[in-house]
Amino acid sequence: MAGFTMRLTIFHKLLGAFLLVIAPLFAIGYLLYEQGADAVRSEISESMRTKVHFYVDSLEREIKRIGVLQQEYVLDRDLSDLSVWNPALSDLQRTQAIQRVYERLSLMQHSSKYIAETSVYIPAIGASVSTGSYYDNDSEGFYTRLDEHYCEHPASIVLYEGELFMIQRYPAPGLxxxxxxxxxxxxxxxxIQEELRQFGSATTEVVLIGTDTEWAVSNISLSDSRFADNAPPDWLTSGSEGFRAERIDEIKVILAWETAANVxxxxxMIEPEHVTLGPLQRFKYWLLVLFVVSLLVIASFSIGLIKLIHEPLKxxxxxxxxxxxxxxxxxxxxRSNDEFKYLYTQFNSMIVQLKKLIREIYEHQYRLQRSELKLLQSQINPHFLYNSFFILNEMAEVEDLPKLKVFTRHLGRYFHFITRHGRDEVSLNEELAFTSAYIQIQLIRFGDRITVEIGEMPESCRDLMVPRIMLQPLVENAFKYGVEPMEKxxxxxxxxxxxxxxxxxxxEDNGDQMTKLRLAELQESLRIHTELAESTGLINVHSRLLLKYGEGSGATLTSGERGGLRVELRIPLTEDHSEHSKISEVT
Structure with a gap:
């Protein structure tokens, strides 16, 4: 026994070497896991805050816009006549005034999907005009009670009988x-509830809550909501935002919030913690399982090390x-159900998640571009509108009926196209027809001062589907900044x-206002997508083309041969700029 020495075989050496290697690797892996967990928590909080900010900002702008429309309505002449001079009106005048009030109320209601019904109650006639019932004598006294409630609890958004109202009282309460x-x-x-459903997910609760009056709208039933009492938490203050962990009804949740600055x-947004961070815990357990299984694999398959490790790693x-x-x-x-299959599964899962994140970022950019398009459609240039009315007035005064008919036909086509929200894309032929209507309106306005030449479009491209309102902003820029300042x-x-x-x-235009410095500024604004006030339409078109067609598309700006600005829109026609799904497998 004295001369006994332990014989270390290659198996023992391999096993010992792997043990020496795997121990620090496991420790490093655990540290990486902890760092990854912190990174995931940070990404989740940032993502939730970004989503909440986007929706709050959009809704706040819409509520403020509705409020501005209500304030402007105070100056309506028909309302003044009906509420103050009603006894002096004839039946015909009263009926016509009520009809005009109804038409304007309809325009206000249809200006926003957030408005379900618009009405005005006029005590002088003892009735209300509503988009829902047209004319109602308020026999049940609803508006009287609503006015009393509003005077007691004035707010931007009022909760009354389970409904949300935006009210404009004239004179204001107290006067x-x-x-x-x-x-x-x-x-x-x-x-609002449907939008919150689309904004959240199956496990996420999204609650829109009033901070001055106790009202709430949730993507789930309020009876199931964690904020069923509608009472805003104490930590909600004007203009605040944040991310915090809470325990609600004995459930740990992650909560992101933002309060509007002006509304x-x-x-x-409330997400159960086990939904968002549960996979991290499971990953931790899998890390422990991997360590144990690795020991068994090392002990059992050290002889086949090259075959079992080198090939899968390769x-x-x-x-x-x-x-x-x-x-x-x-x-x-x-095929083999071993550790590398788990590694491959995680790799595939990583690729799926990476594609999902890319797609979410793409969809987020797409929604922003859609919002910019809707905003562009809704922003009718007031100068263009005023000029159109002045031209109509001049034609009417001189009784130029032939030209008046042509002008109103083009004006109708223009506004019919720009206010239609049904499709995001139209054929190039339709886009050119809309732009031609705009051009004809401008040519009637400017007369012989300006000429417009439209080249022949290739027949194969007439049915090409392009983003709406793509060509008209370029022509409008050419008129406004290029040739309008010219006397002839x-x-x-x-x-x-x-x-x-x-x-x-x-x-291309032959205007004389485009200096080299101004051209360089515009080119730089396209490169970094800066929204200069006088070129919002051009940058919007450039951004939408880039988003739809990718690199190689968009707008380019150069000096024209005739001294003005030349704008070129480039639209790729190859299939490489379309989305394709082609899955390949490494074997």
């Missing part, structure tokens, strides 16, 4: 016992190199051409 009229917008709780309301390295080159449609698989011989030229697989639309 008169009885109002001349009461303008009431009933908000659509169903529409007394706040949005809260396979995953190939997959990572493929991902490094931009291929996110790769799936790695393994203003020229605008619109051309279409095919360059290989690129369709090009060119708009």
């Amino acid at each position: 008169a016992h009885e109002p001349n009229f009461l303008l009431v917008n009933r908000l659509s709780k169903a529409f 007394p309301m706040a949005l809260m 396979k995953i390295v190939v997959a990572f190199r493929s991902v490094e080159k931009g291929n996110l449609d790769i799936i790695v698989g393994r 011989e203003g020229q605008i030229k619109i051309g279409f051409m095919l360059e290989d697989d690129i369709f090009v639309i060119r708009v």
